[in-house]
Amino acid sequence: MSTALQVIDPEGGLPAALVERLDAAAARSASTGRPDETLTAELGQAGLFGVAVPAAYGGFGGDATLVNHVVAEVARVNPSAAIMLFQHYAVSARIDEWGDEAQQARLLPALAKGDLLAASGWSEPGVGAAKKRLNTTAQRLPDGRWRLDGAKSFTTSAGVAGLYLILARTSDSVDESSSGYGSDGQTFFLVPAGDEGLRPDLSLDLIGMRGSATGFVSLHGCVVGDEDRLGPVGEATRIIATVRRTGATLGAVSLGIAAALLDLTVEQIKRRRQPPDGVTCFRLVDLATRIEATRAVIDRAGRRDAADPGLATLHSKLFATETAEQVGVEVARLLGSAGYVVANRINGLMADARAVAHMGPTNDLCRELVSATWLG
Numbered sequence: 555m556s557t558a559l560q561v562i563d564p565e566g567g568l569p570a571a572l573v574e575r576l577d578a579a580a581a582r583s584a585s586t587g588r589p590d591e592t593l594t595a596e597l598g599q600a601g602l603f604g605v606a607v608p609a610a611y612g613g614f615g616g617d618a619t620l621v622n623h624v625v626a627e628v629a630r631v632n633p634s635a636a637i638m639l640f641q642h643y644a645v646s647a648r649i650d651e652w653g654d655e656a657q658q659a660r661l662l663p664a665l666a667k668g669d670l671l672a673a674s675g676w677s678e679p680g681v682g683a684a685k686k687r688l689n690t691t692a693q694r695l696p697d698g699r700w701r702l703d704g705a706k707s708f709t710t711s712a713g714v715a716g717l718y719l720i721l722a723r724t725s726d727s728v729d730e731s732s733s734g735y736g737s738d739g740q741t742f743f744l745v746p747a748g749d750e751g752l753r754p755d756l757s758l759d760l761i762g763m764r765g766s767a768t769g770f771v772s773l774h775g776c777v778v779g780d781e782d783r784l785g786p787v788g789e790a791t792r793i794i795a796t797v798r799r800t801g802a803t804l805g806a807v808s809l810g811i812a813a814a815l816l817d818l819t820v821e822q823i824k825r826r827r828q829p830p831d832g833v834t835c836f837r838l839v840d841l842a843t844r845i846e847a848t849r850a851v852i853d854r855a856g857r858r859d860a861a862d863p864g865l866a867t868l869h870s871k872l873f874a875t876e877t878a879e880q881v882g883v884e885v886a887r888l889l890g891s892a893g894y895v896v897a898n899r900i901n902g903l904m905a906d907a908r909a910v911a912h913m914g915p916t917n918d919l920c921r922e923l924v925s926a927t928w929l930g
């Protein structure tokens with residue numbers, strides 16, 4: 555059985571050697587704030603890049619259940635690597651759904667094989683989570699190509715990725731009235747890292763997700779062909795709207811973080827000279843129960859068998875992120891002073907847990923999207 559197949563087996567966790575490698579990389583990045591230099595290449599070689607790519611292009615053809623499972627397993631050891639993989643899977647899936655045959659044949663085999671890591675550059679400084687009035691523009695040149703100018707912030711895998719899915723404004727029309735993500739007149743472009751006009755910048759010093767290479771990406775006179783446009787001109791919102799119906803959820807990252815927080819706490823409590831008292835044991839069981847409930851919600855989102863799979867996906871993110879944050883607060887209390895030292899990994903995991911709530915769609919945007927479904 556290959557490494558990736560072991561990951562895919564719901565009974566099997568990650569192979570021990572990979573866990574060790576992810577763990578060492580997480581510990582190093584926690585102090586340096588930089589991504590591990592070779593980790594992504596190793597994850598690619600282990601077969602993890604191809605989870606969301608169809609088998610016809612050399613991937614595993616995984617559905618949302620599989621994506622969520624792999625992401626949660628990786629997050630249990632290294633949440634930064636998990637968000638990098640999540641973005642990679644998301645871009646792979648968008649190319650599979652919206653790319654034309656030439657784009658699929660050109661990109662999907664490399665995305666599956668591990669030769670190419672994909673990132674998403676949608677967010678911008680000062681633009682807000684709903685990304686309505688983007689400053690990044692894409693202008694059509696007389697020869698049919700496009701010129702992109704602007705700046706993206708909080709792009710995960712900046713400088714590590716080989717391909718960026720960039721959201722840009724291709725017309726001035728902005729529909730401020732509609733709730734939700736994006737606006738009319740926005741278009742997606744697939745920009746290779748080698749483009750002279752694209753510059754990553756890793757100067758963001760984050761309190762969590764410190765190995766995720768989340769940084770800025772600037773675009774100055776970045777020229778791409780029309781064959782690099784993903785989906786119809788001005789209709790990126792159609793692509794964005796389908797994303798949340800896929801069942802793949804960042805809540806899987808939170809699930810992995812919550813499980814890691816509990817594992818670490820149980821381990822540390824077991825090492826105490828005194829066995830834990832009954833109250834501590836009961837609290838740990840309550841946390842484990844909450845994590846099991848989260849797993850069920852994530853599984854339901856992945857199966858897409860709810861009456862409204864989009865709502866189930868949004869609920870899963872809200873529930874999982876809140877679980878991870880609550881588990882963090884509770885285990886910090888249980889560990890007492892021993893938990894209040896920088897070297898205790900629960901603190902890094904708590905910061906990682908906060909990040910997921912801020913990632914798109916942010917939790918407040920999830921609430922807005924859910925309430926819009928009810929209230930119109």
Ligand SMILES: Cc1cc2nc3c(=O)[nH]c(=O)nc-3n(C[C@H](O)[C@H](O)[C@H](O)COP(=O)(O)OP(=O)(O)OC[C@H]3O[C@@H](n4cnc5c(N)ncnc54)[C@H](O)[C@@H]3O)c2cc1C
Pocket residue numbers: 641673674675676677681682683684707708709710711763768909910912913914915916918
């Ligand atoms: C670790 C990490 C990784 C990320 N990776 C990526 C990535 O790979 N690609 C990418 O494109 N983005 C990424 N992001 C960005 C993320 O997707 C968010 O969209 C982005 O950070 C903007 O969200 P915001 O919370 O700053 O939005 P804002 O909309 O500015 O919200 C900030 C706060 O203001 C409140 N608020 C907003 N509007 C109003 C209002 N009208 N009235 C009252 N309150 C309001 C919100 O509730 C929120 O609490 C990442 C973020 C993090 C933290």
